[in-house]
Amino acid sequence: MSAAGRTGAPVPLAIWVLLLLAPFWLGPVGGYTALGTRVLVLGLAAMSLNLLLGFTGVLSFGHAAWFGLGAYGAGLALKFVALSTPLALLLGTLTGGLAGALLGALIVHRRGIYFAMVTIAFGQVFYYIAYRWNSLTGGDDGLRGFARQDITLGPWHLDIAGNGTAFYYFVLTCFAVAVGLMALLLRSPFGRTLLAIRENERRARFLGIPVELHIWIAFALSCVFISFAGALYALLNNFADPNNLHYSLSGDLVIMAVLGGMRSFWGPLLGAAVFVVLQDYVSSLTTNWMSFVGLLFVLVVLFFPRGLLGILRRQGTA
Amino acid sequence: MTQLLLFNVTNGLIIGAFYVLMALGLSLIINLSGVINFAHGGFLALGGYLAFTLSPFLGFWGALLVSPLLTAALGLVLERLLIRRLYGRDPLYSLLLTFGLAFIFEDATRFVWGAQGLPVTIPDFLGQPLSPDLFFITWYRLFMVGVVAVSVGGLFLLLRHTRLGIRIRAGTLDLETVSTLGVNVGRLRALNFGVGIFLAGLSGVLAGGQLGLDPTMGAGLLMPSFIAIIVGGVGSLPGTLVGGLLIGVASGVTAVFLPSASEAVMYVLMALVLLARPRGLLGEEGLMT
Numbered sequence A: 001m002s003a004a005g006r007t008g009a010p011v012p013l014a015i016w017v018l019l020l021l022a023p024f025w026l027g028p029v030g031g032y033t034a035l036g037t038r039v040l041v042l043g044l045a046a047m048s049l050n051l052l053l054g055f056t057g058v059l060s061f062g063h064a065a066w067f068g069l070g071a072y073g074a075g076l077a078l079k080f081v082a083l084s085t086p087l088a089l090l091l092g093t094l095t096g097g098l099a100g101a102l103l104g105a106l107i108v109h110r111r112g113i114y115f116a117m118v119t120i121a122f123g124q125v126f127y128y129i130a131y132r133w134n135s136l137t138g139g140d141d142g143l144r145g146f147a148r149q150d151i152t153l154g155p156w157h158l159d160i161a162g163n164g165t166a167f168y169y170f171v172l173t174c175f176a177v178a179v180g181l182m183a184l185l186l187r188s189p190f191g192r193t194l195l196a197i198r199e200n201e202r203r204a205r206f207l208g209i210p211v212e213l214h215i216w217i218a219f220a221l222s223c224v225f226i227s228f229a230g231a232l233y234a235l236l237n238n239f240a241d242p243n244n245l246h247y248s249l250s251g252d253l254v255i256m257a258v259l260g261g262m263r264s265f266w267g268p269l270l271g272a273a274v275f276v277v278l279q280d281y282v283s284s285l286t287t288n289w290m291s292f293v294g295l296l297f298v299l300v301v302l303f304f305p306r307g308l309l310g311i312l313r314r315q316g317t318a
Numbered sequence B: 001m002t003q004l005l006l007f008n009v010t011n012g013l014i015i016g017a018f019y020v021l022m023a024l025g026l027s028l029i030i031n032l033s034g035v036i037n038f039a040h041g042g043f044l045a046l047g048g049y050l051a052f053t054l055s056p057f058l059g060f061w062g063a064l065l066v067s068p069l070l071t072a073a074l075g076l077v078l079e080r081l082l083i084r085r086l087y088g089r090d091p092l093y094s095l096l097l098t099f100g101l102a103f104i105f106e107d108a109t110r111f112v113w114g115a116q117g118l119p120v121t122i123p124d125f126l127g128q129p130l131s132p133d134l135f136f137i138t139w140y141r142l143f144m145v146g147v148v149a150v151s152v153g154g155l156f157l158l159l160r161h162t163r164l165g166i167r168i169r170a171g172t173l174d175l176e177t178v179s180t181l182g183v184n185v186g187r188l189r190a191l192n193f194g195v196g197i198f199l200a201g202l203s204g205v206l207a208g209g210q211l212g213l214d215p216t217m218g219a220g221l222l223m224p225s226f227i228a229i230i231v232g233g234v235g236s237l238p239g240t241l242v243g244g245l246l247i248g249v250a251s252g253v254t255a256v257f258l259p260s261a262s263e264a265v266m267y268v269l270m271a272l273v274l275l276a277r278p279r280g281l282l283g284e285e286g287l288m289t
Helices: A004-005 A008-023 A033-053 A064-081 A085-107 A111-133 A164-187 A189-199 A201-208 A212-236 A247-260 A267-285 A289-303 A307-316 B002-034 B041-080 B091-113 B141-160 B163-173 B175-180 B185-211 B215-232 B238-255 B263-275
Strands: A150-155 A156-158
Touching: A004 A247, A004 A307, A008 A033, A008 A164, A033 A164, A033 A212, A033 A247, A033 A267, A064 A111, A064 A212, A064 B002, A085 A111, A085 A212, A085 B263, A111 B091, A111 B215, A111 B263, A164 A189, A189 A212, A189 B263, A201 A212, A212 A267, A212 B163, A247 A267, A247 A289, A247 A307, A267 A289, A267 A307, A267 B215, A307 B215, B002 B041, B002 B141, B002 B185, B002 B215, B002 B238, B041 B091, B041 B185, B041 B215, B091 B215, B141 B163, B141 B185, B141 B238, B163 B175, B163 B185, B175 B185, B185 B215, B215 B238, B215 B263, B238 B263
Parallel strands: none
Antiparallel strands: A150 A156
16 A cells, blocks of 8 residues: 555544544535435445556456445345445445456456447446346336435444434445455555556566466455445435446446545545535536536546646645 | 348448458557557547548548548647657556546547537438348448448558558567668557557448447447457457458347347357457468467
């Protein structure tokens, strides 16, 4: 985790303090708690994608598929299996994670543009399935008829179903666990090997590193994390719809990572925060959100290819 | 049953021919410039809409020629202003840029021409079926296949025999050497991009005559083109041709037995190809992997 390491402890500490206190300062600055929860969930999704994009150097452009599978998995679990939030999270994560691991095995031998095209195309399979399989998924209208359930752990009772703030802290806990695992992963020899593959795949191969195996594991883990985020997203909205699986969401996730800075650990979270807040604000002003987001893509590519944190860090070292 | 199967195979071939036209343009740009042009669908829709606006003045035939040219001109402008800056950078950036452009295109078409579907008026005789027995094939569909065949033939002749085409093919294999030999690579890429966008505009006019126009039509046709390219093998234009026809027929035949799976079957086909022959049917290993 060279990125966070270089900026030292203050930045991560500041992020955690801001996140912990979010329900208290979001209101006064014109936000609301559910907006904060959205940032956390989409930030986690963008950070999961960035395991591949920024840290392995593999361009996956179809990650919404695994996000959406997590969402549908969680929703279907609550609707048909049992009224349990932890079970929904588990089944959602497994659905997306397993599908990702299986399809990942098909595509890890491709690189660059080819990899991007195959991930985009495969991502759309699940969109069509969700769109067409009306009886199970609700088709175009989306999956309804489920709601997140309170969690009871012995004497403790978490009122996450009705209380938005309690749900925020529940999501924050999930976020912290997932992000902690990601940080551990990137600090491990395995994570270092991913960086080596990113920097010079041929050299890594000559050193005897099984490159395809590493990329496949990274892909599968990234899918597990992002479907966990997707499951949380379904719980947040009590709803899942085919747009959770569509490639335009994949594009949004990539732009979040790039906007925040894909070479840094926390960049995608920052990118997600900027994106979600802009989306919330702009779509309240105009119906032309698509043009706006399109323009954002163009401007980010032309002027901020290193992302916000990339610029900050450059100025810090200069 | 035979009649139904025949109908759907023919239908599949016609749709496949259409995918080919769109996918060839995408393929040209990917091969020479390494840019996955996500805005290709946007250019396609624009071609169709321009034909709608121009056909009262120029007639169908005039619009069929002029609107792809106008679309290509806009493509050249965008290539010069935006996409050219990203050549040689990580393909991530050109992908994101064209992705953004696709959004802007879709919104702009909706803003200018409205969200409602619009028809492109085709000459009366093209709307007739071939004969009472072959009621399912209108002259227009045959005409579409004809236009595709002429364009594809023209493209392959261009690539094989003209100086531009030879340079494009050489550049696909080794752009650096082509540049060292004194070819203006910037202009080569621009022309190549223009040809690709011309094909997108042409597909848009043809699609408009058959299906009508709506702002999301380009986005909907983009995925089959991607699959056509992957099935045929990224880097191979003949592969794109085969891939497009193949997925068209496959989804046509599937529509007979299991209509709801007619989209999914393309993806199944893609998965099978990637399993059995990861480089694609006619792709060469080492090129564009």
